[in-house]
Amino acid sequence: MTSPTLAAVLWDMDGTLVDTEPYWMNAETPLVEAHGGSWSHEQALGLVGLGLEDSARIFQEAGVRMGVHEIIDHLTDDVMRQLAETGVPFRPGAREMLAALKEAGIRTALVTMSMRRMATTVVDLIDFDAFDVIIAGDDATRPKPHPDPYLQACAALGVDPTEVVAIEDSPNGLRSAVASGAASIGVPLMVSLEGAGAHALWPSLEGRSVDDLRAVHAAHAARRRTQVSA
Known part of the structure; x- marks a missing residue:
């Protein structure tokens, strides 16, 4: 079985992209x-x-x-x-990671439970075209911790959940991302993410690269293959 490549990165907003x-x-x-x-x-x-x-x-x-x-x-x-x-307080390394994803040609989505009008306000303050898709709280068929917001983002991007990495800062958000099938990275801010199912826990996005995201995605794909063959 060929491991899927990383096609997209899905971002939570409050607490993950920005410290709101x-x-x-x-x-x-x-x-x-x-x-x-x-x-x-x-x-x-x-x-x-x-x-x-x-x-x-x-x-x-x-x-x-x-x-x-x-x-x-x-x-x-x-x-x-x-x-x-x-002003908008970006979390350490978040803007830099978005720019690196743009340069690498990897698509992005913002998946937030905030209202669309707030999400677009934040996105408009980024000085480049950072996101291909926004799924906001008033778009979701069911909110986090249900998988719907992440599944809707994948559908809008035209990718399979096995092709994406999701980045979250909350247990509810992580449960949503994990349930969707995405490789999920927890970057805690206000609350502990222990036991929430993250496939990787990073203290910060600062100093992280697109290759780090690819490594998490590849490791998750390998675990999935092992579970299928067991």
């Missing part, structure tokens, strides 16, 4: 407190990588008396305001 998780947390606490509730750092960490509709229902349980889509719009507006004020 603190922005979300800054938006969450005032929202809950405005409705008479309290919101802890531990509760905020529990939402990392979760779909926005699921997160909104948790805010309702915490006492926020707003509709699901009202909560999503409120939080998205607040995070976009913070981005406009402070």
Whole structure:
């Protein structure tokens, strides 16, 4: 069996491409407190990588008396305001890796549970054409940790999940990527990724190369062949 080549790299956004998780947390606490509730750092960490509709229902349980889509719009507006004020904080090595993938002719997709309007705002601030496809939270048939967002990205790119590497920073995101069949790399930020199924764990993208991505992809393909033949 011939090992498939690396055809595409699929990126999570919040916490993986850009360090926006603190922005979300800054938006969450005032929202809950405005409705008479309290919101802890531990509760905020529990939402990392979760779909926005699921997160909104948790805010309702915490006492926020707003509709699901009202909560999503409120939080998205607040995070976009913070981005406009402070700029987009790319994670170490992320922009450089995107540029290297572009130079190598490897296709890319952004797979995020944030709303499309926020995803496009972030992408528009990159000074080159970084992504071929965007699958956002309002595009996904089912949110992470379901595999749907990654499967939709593969379909939009015209590639098989066995041909891609996914990069994630959250357990929910990793479970989504792994379930899709992609070779999945965890780059933790706010929460531990131990036990989430990553095929490789990197402390950072800084100093990493396209060849490193190819190596993870090849190792995963080899493991898959071994499992099939066992």
